[in-house]
Amino acid sequence: MAANLSYDPVTKHVSALDTSEGYIEEVDALNRLTKDLVSSGLEVPENGEPSKQQTAMIQKLVNSAMDAMKRRAYAEAIKNITVAIDAASRRKRWEAFQVQLQELIGFLQLRTDAYMLSAKYADALVDADLLLLMTALTAENFLRKGIALLNLGRYDEARVVFERGLCFHEGNDKLVQHLAVSKKLIAEENGDAV
């Protein structure tokens, strides 16, 4: 069998000799898992309780981000959250998924707002889109995605988002208001009477 891997017994690192697409990704994933397992010091991965240390550190970062938001230092806030997300992503891969999911949802919601307020609409859009994909189907998240789209000039897509938001949150004022705004913008873009 052709050797696609080379193993370094000192670092316990595996490196890819096969450079085809996806192979490197898999090798990285393996190394990551090995590192997790080794550093946990356990024989086999134990039940996925999130590490308290990491949680504390992450919380600190989040707090400083929220602080920056209050001071309107959006770039700083974004940086802090991104670091927090990276820190969170270093959790053991076998730690409870739901916990990691909820954590990420919280981060992204914060970051989306920061992006929006610093006019980085495209970044805000993809974050908000991921939030909805993670089934965090709150009215706020629909608003986040929709408003990002409006600011990017994509009025038809925004209208679709607001309409979907209203399916889950019937009569929500902000959604209704923004739906009307998107319809108005569509009519303007088409030269139609509003």
Added chain:
Amino acid sequence: MDSRYSYDENSETWPVFVLALTSVAVVPLTIAKVYSALSTNVELQHQDAIEQRNIPPQVLKHRSDQKRRSSLTKKNIFLVFGWIVIAAMVYLVSTTEQTPTQNLFDPYELLGVEFGTPEKVIKSTYRKLSVKYHPDKIKGASEEEMKELEERFVLITKAYKALTDEETKENYEKYGHPDGAQPVSHGIALPKFLVEGKSSPLLLALYIALIGGALPYVVGTWWSQVKKVTKRGIYSDTAEEFITRLMNQNPAKHVGMSTILTWLSNAAEYKDLLPGKTPEQIYSLYEEYLNRKPSDDALTAVSIVPTLINGLFDITANFRSTEITLTVVDTLKHFTQALPEGPKNELLQLPCVDTDAVNKSKIVKLGRLTTLPRDEIKQTLGIKDDAELEEALRVGTRIPKLDLISAKFEVPGETVVTPSSTSVINVKVAVKSARHHKKASVSQEKLEEDQSLEAMRDPFKIVHAQPPLPLAHAPFFPSERHSGYVGFIVLQRDGKICDQPVLFRNLDLSNLDLSETEFKDGKKVTVGTFKLPVSQPTPAQPGKYQFRVIIKSLDYFTQDIDTSVTMHVQEPPKIEEVNYDIPDPEENSLAGTMAELRGEKVKSGDSDDEDEEESDLEEEEDFTDINTDTEEEDDDED
């Protein structure tokens, strides 16, 4: 050779055999071809298509080449050959003498009497005839004539016996001949020269080759042909390719037009259509075409793209991928109009426009363009010539836009959407031109449909009754394109497509001719109908269920339908119960007196009103709006 089988010595029967065989194959095929040719001609003569005046020369050449190629297909050659053979056989049959195969013995004919004549008459007729034909009685005839007369006499005698004599009669009835069982001759419709003599082993070999070789080969190739193509019109291998790619698609990666082009370029059809081209080469052919510099190979490659895309969105819709499906449909628009990816395609699909000028301007939609003063339009489109401007606007104002009037779920035959029923989404639109900017006020009557039983049995009749859509304005496309729309139903709960895609080929486009005021006024406005069947029955639980309906044009970058529709499932309204009880007869009436005498119950005349029950007011249950599942996330972060 066995003498019991007589081969076709005089070429009487084998031409008939060949004729029968060939006709069975050729005649139905010809009828089918003629029918389809006639019906397509008729179809093309419907609503005014946007005249295509700017077809580039290589496209024109390609189209005429295609027409020539399609007429020289194997099928057509076979048909021509077949008809020649039929003509030859007919000629042969009509010119060869037919020798009588069997001597049918008809005693009635021989005696010259009718069926059912009494014996007495038969006897007397026989006497007369025998006198005529008795050999002793004839004199001076030649030997031949004598023989004939003798034969005749014998036959007459036999005939008489067949009708009178017991034994002979039995024979006649059993075997059709008074002499008893006749030798039965079988004929084989093969000319003798083929069977006997030196060519007989050849015939045997041919026979073996036919049964043992040609037959399995033909059946085998027919079967593999059938297996090769799916019911959707694409090769099975291609369907497999699409599904494999879709399944292995990284969900984190955005699927754009380039991904779709990669998938299309790997279709198995290209191995037959453009042998020797790799998928990468096909991809570059696509790019050539989309940038409007196509070689003939590019045109050939693009000619099958609509079929491939049709097969592809069938698959992606069934895999519930909304985004990918919509991208696939958009890709078809790009191919129909020969335009690359970009936000300005509504304007770029017009003839005579300058790409750079269009890309510089901030105008994106046709509707907006028509509101501008002429000079600005010229500037936006980069047109200097007035005639060219007219041309661009001519096309631009005849591209249909869809304005939504209403979209709702209906259960045919019911006033509300009932549980566990078959429903249909009824979408009413007002087709409009880029010239129309006001909303059409459409009267309620126009939206009402025929409520007759017939209409309820086939709710789609109204859709098909609309005139067929004309040819699309697609001057760059390698062949003529029929317009169409495709409809999807999306479940809002998970945002995924939840039903089969529906193709529409009928819509009334007469609104395009109306003026702005006429359109706004609404009297002359024709309402268009799209109906999407819902394959799943409505939920059994009453409540509100949310869907999204998308109807996209397959040919133009234009205003499509994309709207949210609620399915409000309710129990049907209860009919007030009729009280069928016959009340007891009143005391003072005749009936009452009779009842009393009989001893039956009678209603006393002074009965209080308190005995009367109040009719139950049928309460219509108010169904609370049942919201679909959400994960309510309350953010406490500030």
Added chain:
Amino acid sequence: MDEEEMPITKISVYTPLIYVTIMIGALVVFSIKYRQKKLKELTSRKPFFDRNIAKEMYFELVNADEKPNEQVLKAALIRRGAECIKRTLKLKEFTPFMNVLYHKGSISDDLWERFQTAQKVEEIEIQELVQETEKYKKGWVSKFLPLLQEVCLNEALAKKYNGLKDKKVDLLHEWGIKVNDDGTYVFPNQTPHKQTATVK
């Protein structure tokens, strides 16, 4: 009455036997050849999913001359398991879709069979995995499958998050929106004046 003498042709006893033998022989040969062809087709075809890299890596490590650390092997086993779970979930999700397409005639019998074979392959894979776990720690099995699920989901989430940057670039390109160095956008259409979001 027919009184002609029938010419007597001598046919050997063996003629019908030879005939039957030839016929049966031909049919047998045909069926053997056909089955061989089918088998060749089945095995030579590309499998449903792209190559199972995690599985390959596991086997390579386990069979290597220098056996890596046991933790590495366990990690490789977990990765192999996570891949298996991912495929099983995908196949489960796709089963109703493939069903509909098959009954519609949009896919061939061949593909349908291959799809079902793919499901069986993953089932066998799970069993193999369970057996393997016993080699590393007795009784690991009970915690192994839930562990795989967590790993699979977490990895998928990470993948989605990591794909955001590329997705943004793709969307902007598709929409013809250019980004200046300072981060501001150049839109192809007219956009509203600062529509700052106040979601709260």
